[in-house]
Every structure is written in C-alpha cells, then in structure tokens.
Amino acid sequence: xxxxxxxxxxxxxxxxxxxxxxxxxxxxxxxxxxxxxxxxxxxxxxxxxxxxxxxxxxxxxxxxxxxxxxxxxxxxxxxxxxxxxxxxxxxxxxxxxxxxxxxxxxxxxxxxxxxxxxxxxxxxxxxxxxxxxxxxxxxxxxxxxxxxxxxxxxxxxxxxxxxxxxxxxxxxxxxxxxxxxxxxxxxxxxxxxxxxxxxxxxxxxxxxxxxxxxxxxxxxxxxxxxxxxxxxxxxxxxxxxxxxxxxxxxxxxxxxxxxxxxxxx
Amino acid sequence: xxxxxxxxxxxxxxxxxxxxxxxxxxxxxxxxxxxxxxxxxxxxxxxxxxxxxxxxxxxxxxxxxxxxxxxxxxxxxxxxxxxxxxxxxxxxxxxxxxxxxxxxxxxxxxxxxxxxxxxxxxxxxxxxxxxxxxxxxxxxxxxxxxxxxxxxxxxxxxxxxxxxxxxxxxxxxxxxxxxxxxxxxxxxxxxxxxxxxxxxxxxxxxxxxxxxxxxxxxxxxxxxxxxxxxxxxxxxxxxxxxxxxxxxxxxxxxxxxxxxxxxxxxxxxxxxxxxxxxxxxxxxxxxxxxxxxxxxxxxxxxxxxxxxxxxxxxxxxxxxxxxxxxxxxxxxxxxxxxxxxx
Numbered sequence: 001x002x003x004x005x006x007x008x009x010x011x012x013x014x015x016x017x018x019x020x021x022x023x024x025x026x027x028x029x030x031x032x033x034x035x036x037x038x039x040x041x042x043x044x045x046x047x048x049x050x051x052x053x054x055x056x057x058x059x060x061x062x063x064x065x066x067x068x069x070x071x072x073x074x075x076x077x078x079x080x081x082x083x084x085x086x087x088x089x090x091x092x093x094x095x096x097x098x099x100x101x102x103x104x105x106x107x108x109x110x111x112x113x114x115x116x117x118x119x120x121x122x123x124x125x126x127x128x129x130x131x132x133x134x135x136x137x138x139x140x141x142x143x144x145x146x147x148x149x150x151x152x153x154x155x156x157x158x159x160x161x162x163x164x165x166x167x168x169x170x171x172x173x174x175x176x177x178x179x180x181x182x183x184x185x186x187x188x189x190x191x192x193x194x195x196x197x198x199x200x201x202x203x204x205x206x207x208x209x210x211x212x213x214x215x216x217x218x219x220x221x222x223x224x225x226x227x228x229x230x231x232x233x234x235x236x237x238x239x240x241x242x243x244x245x246x247x248x249x250x251x252x253x254x255x256x257x258x259x260x261x262x263x264x265x
Numbered sequence: 266x267x268x269x270x271x272x273x274x275x276x277x278x279x280x281x282x283x284x285x286x287x288x289x290x291x292x293x294x295x296x297x298x299x300x301x302x303x304x305x306x307x308x309x310x311x312x313x314x315x316x317x318x319x320x321x322x323x324x325x326x327x328x329x330x331x332x333x334x335x336x337x338x339x340x341x342x343x344x345x346x347x348x349x350x351x352x353x354x355x356x357x358x359x360x361x362x363x364x365x366x367x368x369x370x371x372x373x374x375x376x377x378x379x380x381x382x383x384x385x386x387x388x389x390x391x392x393x394x395x396x397x398x399x400x401x402x403x404x405x406x407x408x409x410x411x412x413x414x415x416x417x418x419x420x421x422x423x424x425x426x427x428x429x430x431x432x433x434x435x436x437x438x439x440x441x442x443x444x445x446x447x448x449x450x451x452x453x454x455x456x457x458x459x460x461x462x463x464x465x466x467x468x469x470x471x472x473x474x475x476x477x478x479x480x481x482x483x484x485x486x487x488x489x490x491x492x493x494x495x496x497x498x499x500x501x502x503x504x505x506x507x508x509x510x511x512x513x514x515x516x517x518x519x520x521x522x523x524x525x526x527x528x529x530x531x532x533x534x535x536x537x538x539x540x541x542x543x544x545x546x547x548x549x550x551x552x553x554x555x556x557x558x559x560x561x562x563x564x565x566x567x568x569x570x571x572x573x574x575x576x577x578x579x580x581x582x583x584x585x586x587x588x589x590x591x592x593x594x595x596x597x598x599x600x601x602x603x604x605x606x607x
Binding site for chain 1: 479482
C-alpha cells in the first residue's frame, strides 16, 4: 500500500456528524476526510453505529447534525436534483447485496443504466457483460439472485454498483456471511477496482483480515464512546492505537492468527 | 440422585441440598437447585448446598445475577394511561401524514410518468395485469355467479308473494351492476392482489432492495408503486364487467330454472332495468376501488418493519385497510349517486 499523497484533494469530508433516531443518539461528532482514490475503512464492534453512519452518508437517513461533503459539495443542504446527480456518482454494495429478486443478474446490472443513460438496448446489454466480466460473473448473467451463492450475489451487487462508473463506492460489511476464500476474493476485487478505475472506496467492516490487507486508512468507532476512538494506518493501529477498546479490537486477531494458542494445563 | 429435602410448607430450620454422587446432569438440576434457593430465601432460612459440581455452582451464580438484573426491570411500572393515549394519538397523526405523503408522491410519480412514459416499466405492469386480471378470472367469476344466485333466491322469496317473480331480473341486475359486481371484485382484488403487493414490497424492504433503488436514483414510486397502480386501475373495471355478466347469469339460472321465467323475458327485463348510467356508476367506482387496493398494498408494504413478522403484519393490514376503504368509499358513492340521480 502506497502512502497517500497529501496533495490529493478530499473526496468525502464529514464534519461534526451526529446521527440517530429521534430520541436516541447513536453517533456524535464524527469527523473524517477521505482523499480521492483512497480505501478508507470504518471499523468497530457490532452495534457501534457503523451501518447507521453509512446510511447517513448515502442519504438514506438525515443526520441530526453536522455536514457531509462529496467532492466539496455539501449534500445536507443540497436540493433534490443536486442530490440525485450526487447519487449518480456513487455506488453502494449492501450487506445482503440487495439484488432485485424478480430480475436476472443482467437485468439488475442494466436497470441503473436504463434509468440514467440514453444508451440503446444493445449497448446496455454489452456494457452489462463488461461489468459482469469485471467481477467474473458473465456466465451467470441470466440467472436469478436466488440461484446464486452468497459470494456470487455480492459480486453481482458490485457489478451493479460499478454500472455508472461511480467515483465513490461504499461497501457495507463486504465479507459478512462469506467463507474466508470468497471474502478474500472480494477484498481482491476491491483492490482491483481501485487500481483500474481509481475509485474512492469507503468500507464498513469488522473483518480484521480485510482491514489489514485492503485498507489505506482506518477509523474506529467506539460502542460506548459513540464517536471515533482511533484513527490511522492499519499497521500503526495494530501496534499501538492509543485507546484500550481499540487495542482490544485490533489485537484480537493476533491471538488467533499471530501466535499459536497455548495449551491449557 | 437428588434428594428432595424441600417439602411442604412446614417450619424449617435449614435447607440442605446434597448433590454428591451425581455424575451427569442437565439444566433441570440447575432449575431445581435455584428454585430451592429461592424457596429458602422466601422462608428466610439458610440454604446449604453441598457437593455442587464447580460448573453448576458457576451457572447458579450467573442465574442469580441475571435474575436480579431482570428483577429490576419487572419493578419498573408500565407507562401511564395518558402516555399510552398520547403515543397512540401521535402514531395516528404520523400514519395520516404518511398517507398524505404517499398520495403526493404518487401524483409526482404520475407526472414524471406522463413526461417520460417511454421509461415506464410496462413489462412489470403487464405482469401485474396478468396476475390480477387473467389469473383472477376463475375466482371472480365463481363468486359473482354465486352472489347473483343468492340475490335471486332472496328476491324470489319476497316477490313470489305478489306474483311478481319477473322482477327478480330487475333486482338482481341492478344490485349486481351497481353494487355487488364492483364491490365483490374489489374485495377479491384486495385479498388476492393487494396482499401480494404488500408482501412483495415488504420483502424487498427487508432485503434492502428498496434502499438499493433509492441509492441508484430510481424512485421506488416509479419502479414499484405506479406499475401496480396502473395495472389495477386497468384491471378492476374489466374484471367488474366480467363479474357483472356472471352475476346476471347467476340470477338468470335461478329465474329460468326455478321460477319458470322464460329465457327471453328474463333478458328483456334485465335490459330494460339496467341503464347505461347504472353500469357507468359501477365502473367509476371500480376504478377508484382499484386505486385504493393498489395504494393500500403498496403503502403497507413500504411501511412494513424489516422482519418476517413485520411483512406478515403489513399483508394483513393491507387487506384490512383496503376492504375498509372500499366499504367507506362505496357508502360515500351511495349518497353521492342518490344526490346526483344516477
């Protein structure tokens, strides 16, 4: 992983974001910035508000306070049309892949193209196969989501998210529910996407191995603190995160992977 | 074996539990021992546990801890009546707001559709038409036929006393075309199609598919609701015409078969009785019933909780809402038509 050049402009800027539902605050005063082309991980234990943060970033929920800027433009106070234009520049891979179950994989990938471009039906079909080829799913184009394995579904979801050549990609728990091999394949695809398209990628995850192999930069959300408790490059955080909860999280992998388990007496 | 040292409610000095010699045990022993401990605490006598296996002792401690944690929750009083009423009221208001938002969005979606009708999902719409219309023909037909039959029998009992059996044709024809045809069709649509709309959309919501639509800039209204609504608005009147025909046929079978009215007399009488305005009134109602059934199904689906239980509730609620609105609308139309003279 290369060092991120400080000259590169910020693609996502989050300032003082608080989110939650009516009476309950789930996250407060979260601020971070993601540079163009960076792979940024938001990590934390289950229930710390990672997914809520993501839903606020992609506009499915309105933040209680703070602002979210994409490419210098504040989405919070943007009108409907600007917001729609902003959404066109983003792709999201949901935790459950969220493929539309009444449509085949190819139709799933084609729908955003039909909605947002003026391409002909044949061009769209060709483009769909290009996108499916990128994730290695061209052979499954005419199958329905229910006939696919978990890993294939996620890859189809990625192909759909890549449809409109997004500048920012969001991943919600990409390795959740996948076997280790499929999870590593997906990690590889994330890296490949950045290499080939220069996409800025924000991943919400708690998979330590993904974090170590893919992330350029990591922030960790605390479940009790309700805000960012550690920030930095993954290897620095594993060495010393400066927060006991964060250290517990980052060191938990070392016990199982790093050293052999001690035999109990 | 465990010796039952705790017996009836007598005066105890001490309760002793001896689990020595037990080599295999399961949760029932844990339950038994913890009940004894509680009993002893109630009687305020010391309880001595002997020879407890280590694991059991640990489990017992944990059970005691979680019980005291749960006990404090029990002690919390429920919300007062005022709070409950207030919350209900707030919920009802929010529900009304959601209906209004839904209709507003529907209108906007309709305008968008009119502007770029090429992008409208005609293929989905056709599938819904097939499901609601063609595949509903047998059940709509059967029920309408039977309703016509029942009406004819009821009418015959009264009219026979005056020797006016021929007016069975008027009564059946008018009540089927004006009321029973549109209403029975709508109720069947609510049960068959409205419920399936709510279940489909609720499931999509559970699976984040609706979030995916929104983040890809596809409006759920355009993609999910409008095709369903258009399908039902087109199918409800067609099904109603079909239901009307079969309802009249039901009356005809009774009239000709039982009441010995001649076939031509029955048809002539029906034609004389049913005016074009009766037919039109029924069809106008059926269009609105179609809108209501589609709206209730889609809205309840969109409101559903993200769980299988939530989807089930949404389905039930879609049918109940639709039938309720159908009856209310029908009552409104009865008054309106009387005023206008249809």
